[in-house]
Amino acid sequence: MNTDTELSPSALRIADVAQALVQQVGYNGFSFEHISQAVGMRKASIHHHFPTKVVLGVAVVKRYTQQFEDALGQIDRQFSAPHQRLLAYADLFETTFGHDHRLCVCGMLGAESSSLDEAVNTEVRRFFELNLSWLQRAFQDGQRSGVWHQRHSAQDLAETLLSLLEGAMLVGRSVSQPMGPxxxxxxxLSGVTA
Amino acid sequence: MNTDTELSPSALRIADVAQALVQQVGYNGFSFEHISQAVGMRKASIHHHFPTKVVLGVAVVKRYTQQFEDALGQIDRQFSAPHQRLLAYADLFETTFGHDHRLCVCGMLGAESSSLDEAVNTEVRRFFELNLSWLQRAFQDGQRSGVWHQRHSAQDLAETLLSLLEGAMLVGRSVSQPMGPxxxxxxxLSGVTA
DNA sequence: GTCTATATTGTGATAGAC
DNA sequence: GTCTATCACAATATAGAC
Incomplete structure (x- = not known):
């Protein structure tokens, strides 16, 4: 299940660098040469671990999704109040953004989706569906316990919050004093409160 | 003032195609060859009108910002109620997104900003600052007239809504049944209402 | 303004030695 | 697993004829 277990130490370093590059300059913004320089290995060696760029891209997204899934599990175990869970969720994005204004891997790839291989897009979709169903559950809990109003479906609230967090990182890259996610x-959330 | 006036008919067609490509595949996702094919001219002819890709990119953003500014002026003349103005504003994004799931030009370029020339980034910033100050005015009007609560500053509400709309387009590209901006x-807005 | 032709560099990918 | 060497092709850009 854990993709990391299958990756050798070198492959791990490559995946780390590739992920950072995706978050900073996007899939179309980096090359094997960039990875090569950052990781201190030749291009051919990168290809040994990830034969094609698409394979590398898919691996990066799968790993990122796995890490996110783990983080969501931790939040669930740590907080029971829906409001606390959502704040902890937002902090995941805040932490990413605080790291040199990096974007969410799948936010970046979602923007580029029209030019990406379907294998990558499929994994990106999986990431978003995972996040939406987790958020939907949090909003349902909040609505059932009466903490929030029920003007909108939990599903709509979930997609709205996800869009907001992804957008906050995007916009935050181009304004002088960004609020942050x-x-x-x-x-x-203060508007959703009953 | 109007950048379009300075562009020849051929240059206009090129800018149109380039803008669509930015919205679909991003700045790093298209080449002069793509433009060449779409517009039916050779690469060298594209370079005649826009000597470098950066010059083309800057021209596209300037024109896009100008068009947006015009649209905002129209909204101001058409609607006086802040709530109506914001819905009309959101419809600008909805229309763009409805067109083959195109992104906002500056949303896309904001995501790619780390890999772009500063001349392009400067124009993208101008676009966002323009939008934020317009939104801020709308929220101020709504708060003064008592339509909305004042838990948050008009400035924060402006950046939040802008982030939401940009993010809704981004996320909307990767989910099966997107809500849309x-x-x-x-x-x-229903949460902001007093 | 548009074209052909070309220069130059970058990019994804492979072959084969160590 | 990593390397050197190389390929085929795509990218931005320029020179110069028409």
Missing amino acids: RRTCDVF | RRTCDVF
Whole structure:
């Protein structure tokens, strides 16, 4: 299940660098040569671990999704209150963004999706569906316990919050004093409260 | 002032195609060859009108910002109620997204910003600042007239809504039945209402 | 303004030695 | 697993004829 277990130490370093590059410059913005320089190996060696760029891209997204899934599990175990869970969720994005204004891997790849291989797009979709169903459950819990109003479906609230967090990182890259994902989440949630 | 006036008919067609390509596959996702094929001219002819890709990119963003500015002026003349103005604003994004799931030009370029020339990034920033100040004014009007609560500053509400709309397009590319920018805006505004 | 032709560099990918 | 060497092709860009 854990993709990392299958990766050799070198492959791990490559995947780390590739992920950072995706978050910084996007899939179409980096080459095997960039990875080569960052990781201190020749291009041919990168190809030994990941034969094609598509294979590398898919591996990066799968690993990222796995890490995210683990983080969501941790949140569930740590917090029971829906509001706390959502704030912890927003903090995942805040932490990523705080790291040199990196984007969410799948936010970046979602933007580029029209030019990507379907194998990559499929994994990106999986990431979003996973996030949406987790968020939907959190909103359902909040609505059932009466903490939030029920003007909108939990499904709509989930997609709205996810869009907000992804967008906050995107916009935050181009404004001088960005609020960041966490604060935009506060603004949104305070409006949802009953 | 109007950049279009300075562009010859051929240059206009090129800019149109380039803008569509930016919205679909991003700045790093298209080449002069793609433009060449779409517009029916040779690569060298494209270079005659726009000597470098950066010059072309800057021209596309300037024109896009100008068009957006015009649209905002029209909204101001057509609607006086802040709520109506914001819904019309969201419809600008909805229309763009409805067109083959195209992204906002500056949303796409904002994501790619780390790999772009500063001349392009500067124009992208201008676009966002323009939008934020327009949104801020709309929220201020709504708060002064008592339509909305004042839990958050108009500035924060502006950046939150902008992030939401940009993010809704991004996420909308990778989910099966996207809400679209307009509906996410409805969800957000209903929470802001006093 | 548009074309052909070409220069130059970058890119994804492979072959084969060590 | 990593390397050197190389391929085929795509990218941005320029020179110069028409």
